[in-house]
Amino acid sequence: MALAPLVIACPQCGSTEVFYSCEPKCCFNHVCNHCRTTFEPYTELAGEFAGELGPIPEDLDCTTPTAPCARCGEPKVFALSDGKISQFVCASCKALLTLALGEIAPG
Numbered sequence: 690m691a692l693a694p695l696v697i698a699c700p701q702c703g704s705t706e707v708f709y710s711c712e713p714k715c716c717f718n719h720v721c722n723h724c725r726t727t728f729e730p731y732t733e734l735a736g737e738f739a740g741e742l743g744p745i746p747e748d749l750d751c752t753t754p755t756a757p758c759a760r761c762g763e764p765k766v767f768a769l770s771d772g773k774i775s776q777f778v779c780a781s782c783k784a785l786l787t788l789a790l791g792e793i794a795p796g
Contacts, residue, residue: 692767701726725796730756736785
């Protein structure tokens, strides 16, 4: 199963030109480059990934969208890429996750 970096659409305008503007020690604030809406992605536990994870994407920019794992808190959440992306997994603890957005402040 291939892992893909998160692509998050802005909840206000739908743009995927979104960047992570903080650091995990503080918060998970993201900003839409198009309309300046801010929001924080979070995850919810949806099960356990039983198979082998593919290689973790390398050389991700520090502004690449991310979210904390609902189980272990690590920001190593990736999309499971199998033709359709509807589930997410933590590369640290193999938790299957769903992704949601909170703290939405329109720009």
